[in-house]
Amino acid sequence: MNEKITTRLNELIEKVRNDQSPEGYWNYTFETGISTDCYMIILLRSLEIDDENLIKGLSERIVRKQQENGAWKLFHDEPNGNLSDTIGAYYALLYSGYYNKNEPRLRLARQFIKTNGGIDKSHMLTKIMLALTGQYKWPVFFPIPIEMILLPVSFPINFYSFSVYGRVNLAPIMILANKKFSIKTSKTPDLKDLFIHREEFEHGHSFRFRESEEWRSLSSLINQGIKSLIGLPSHVHQLATEYTKQYMLSRIEPDGTLLSYFSSTFLMIFALLSLGISKSDPIIVNAVKALKSMISRDINGLPHMQFTTANVWNTSLLTYALQESGISSDDIVVKKANNYLLKKQHYKYGDWVIHNPSALPGGWGFSESNTIHPDVDDATASLRSIARNVRKDWRCRQAWDRGIQWVLSMQNDDGGWPAFEKNTNSKIVHLFPVEKAEYFLTDPSCADLTGRTLEFLGMYTNLSKTHPSIKRGVDWLLKNQERNGSWYGRWGICYIYGTWGAVTGLRAVGILPTDPMISKAVKWLKEIQNSDGGWGESCQSDLNKKYIPLNASTLTHTAWAVDALIAASDKPTRSIQRGVDYLLENIHKEDWTTNYPKGAGMAGDFYIHYHSYRYIFPILTLAHYRKKFS
Template identity: 65%
Template sequence: MYLYISKRKEWRGILESRISAGITQLIEQLKQEQSSNGSWPYPFETGISTDCYMIILLRTLEIHDEILIKQLTERIMSKQEKNGAWKLFYDEGEGNITATVEAYYALLYSGYYSKKDLQLRKARKYILTNDGLDNVHMLTKLMLAMTGQLKWASRFPVPIELILLPPSFPINFYSFSVFGRANMAPIMVLADRKFSLLTDKSPDLSGLYTRGDEQSDNEPIYSKHTEEWRSLYTTIEKGIKSLIGLPSYIHKLATEQAKQYMLARIEPNGTLLGYFSSTFLMIFALLSLGYSKKDPIIIKAVNGLKSMKCEIKGLTHIQYTTANVWNTSLISYALQEAGLSPTEQVVNKANDYLLSQQQYKYGDWIIHNPTSSPGGWGFADKNTLHPDVDDTTASLRAIARNVQNSQTARQSWERGVQWALSMQNDDGGWPAFEKNTNSKLIHLLPIEKADFLLTDPSSADLTGRTLEFLCAYTNLSKNHAAIRKGIGWLLKNQEKNGSWYGRWGICYIYGTWAALTGLRSAGVQESHPSIKAASKWLLSIQNPDGGWGESCRSDSNQTYIALEASTLTHTAWAIDALIAVSDKPTVTINTGIHYLLDHLYLKDWKTDYPKGQGMAGDFYIHYHSYRYIFPLLALAHYRNKYGPHF
């Protein structure tokens, strides 16, 4: 017995030493990579799409930035598979038709590759084998139409006059999410005017149709119309006809309002709400309205997109947006959870940066939340009028320990907490950007991925993390109506297998981690059936090596699909969730901890595997900061909860 106890103490001592060493290593790594302004500008990596579109944009505008164009082609080519295709993630299969078409088009348009090159001949073969241009995503078809490669459909599913309908109408412009509006405003202008622009450098993609040599006049750019949609379209038409004025006047007024909507939401760096896609579309929309290619607004927008350039493994990438605020809020919080004082320089600088990023302007969120005042945080460092709930609660966690000693932090805290609370949806959950923008009518629109592009529903990840923040960091009673409603939403929306779907991450592990930590902070006991079911599910999907991993295919399939390999981030989420529901370290938790410690600095495809998503099946995000943040949190929470000797 003495020998057993002795060996157990020795093992505990070794684990304690390894955890402390791991935490120290991660802290030092983060300290070294903090920028001079206190933020962490880790890349927001989203595959090759933005690199392709940047080349297409520059060539269309006849901005011959050859250094940048050549750099972007190098990164695009580095991602090509042996079969000629491009993928969005490692285990996607043979390739992704949309990504391959975008790459093929951009490489040809760059002028540095021709159809005769072996790499492009292989890409062309893959495209034709997989239904060609007929099979790409709707947004890519729109890009092809506006650059003269596809014919516009006879009518767009959303007429531009919709922008004039009042918010009281069953479906109106503000039924869409703010992200949806930012993209839809320029799309409606372009589709209405059926604008396209060819240059003397435009490639000829006509040979990539698989249903004949040319696109059929009746071939829709959009997804198929349904009877429900036809009924809804009739309702919209009736609403438009009820507007006072001649049709020509109404049309002109709608076009002007769409233009003003875009111009009023240009950020200081020239981009439309800080997003690549909306800015790209805005530039073409303005061209369709008669703006010159050299107009200052267009030149500033292009420079804004260029400013989002970063370097990854020696190659140039144009980010979809920047993630400085998100990175910094999470890292500051993780460092403090790991034992650093808010007065230490690295944390103090980070929190000063975060305080400078709080937003005091009224954004579109006020439409559905008219009684609240500004006080949220946005995702990107250049964002001034587009806050979101996730960044707000993350930033508030980071500055929480400053509140008692700083009047500035206290004022920011109070505004931020009130704004986050005010954003709760009527169903009890929390959205990302705007409340109550999940109209069932939106799902009837024949627009591909409309549920991701145009809606902002309550989600388990946002609701769980908001609950965790409110219960762990504020003095709000756990019997408060907002807390009870949030708990109710999570319990109601749990999957049958015990997991939760996370809208903004990959996917079920992510949602389950957020939901479990939120419910436990809100006082839901370990013995609750919901907690037990979620814990059982996490235990059932642990890999033999002690880690966890989930495929990006989970989001498209709407069910958990194992990655068949473990990743640092998925493992950290699972461990952190299990720590929240276990009073003592279990074998499952300990094997997960050992996986993290054994792989902290491993660099392979699993490290680069996307952990975030924005549009199932089409848009995935590799957060370069996550490999440090979430392992650090899991190790710190293990040590904090189970004591110095575990």
């Protein structure tokens, strides 16, 4: 078996070597379905930018993803289809000008939309997009008043109570909702036929926010805080609008995006238009140019609008995996990658400093353009990548010291680690009548981040296993393990991902395989192994907050599960052997399971297919098997 493992590893390593850019990074696609493609068409048409080659290409890609029943899906096994994505596709194809309502494919899509409740049943962000492009009535109120941005951080609930991901999307939404802005062009299609009842369009009855007694009390508190602000109401309102505008402008990355996300940049462009800024203003021109720079090409050569780029994430994980497989830290492929990563370490303060004011910058971001928006996962991944060079390269040593201090400073008060910001999981935020607020507005501790941080600290630093940060992280995992032995992973799919992160992290900090946390997790992983030796988990796990099998195996899920079992085992068990056999036999497989999403954004709204994962995690797992059991 070792010979076959070496052969497969060499094949993967050769592929990865060939795919590295001259600058040292890997630009594998960060694929999120069709929603970004649809919104890009809508944006270009709204701005009257007639980039016909791009619009045609995006339209063709959208059409190729349509199901036989007329719907579009977020993931392969999503029942029937996804209403919001289907609305977005229907709208974009009409707005492109290359398709009309009478074509069979759009008749089928329209039928699916109306059968499933029409626009009224779509998610909040879809309704906001429709409202700002003149297809939907803005609500009488938006539950987050724009004046909230003026409340001090000391107030029980304030703008910085939300996660940075929430804030950067909320800021433009607050401006747009306040202005009740909408824009139409001569090419804007008419979507009245997507409403079940005509009055829904005419009066906006369907754009409502759920209310509760708790929300009414919270709303009263916020309004009292706003009334206590000094100045006339009109002055306060004007000041809040200017603050919100400046919040966006001060967080524009050098490439022109708002914190490198498609969604926030898309919304920012419309928000600036609502404030009277011209379509030809350099800020808007640069933002559109930056979005276009994030376009990738699929296997058919068709454009896909990425939600962001994943260059730092891809590069840090791949360089770490290559070194785990035996590639020297002095190898040219590793040197080029680490030189790239060293340039991407952050030296600027970002929003994370609001809740972590005593720490110095030292993290890494996710994307190519990220300079002020670091996250814990990218930081530990990048530190793993440069670890072997710390004692022989002063640049790595400096980056190492700053990076570790930043990671340790980001630990939440509850003992776990978040993604972007410290202590932004206020229970009060959950009372806001915003759809899926727990994903959109909070950044809680999670098992995948906590486990992976513990794994890094245990394997790559000399911190004592009884160090307070390590002990608190272990305690958090103990408190948050599911009854069946698994852990929920917030940023991956989903329980297999969280369990892999937790088990490898716990073992790295000295928790024994006989500990109930580990033994329960191992038992669960063995129980869900498929008959072909692999593992697979459905995105429906994320939607339903319980493990749901995919009923098929994937390379990435299998690699996660086997790697966790390797960490927890002293010898190659039957489950491990069968999992390794699956990887060896299917390493070059190309089918729907290869493209199945392995990452999560907001549950039910978008899922991520990382094109790099099919290389990263099989390399890592096969390397760990060979290292431990050869």
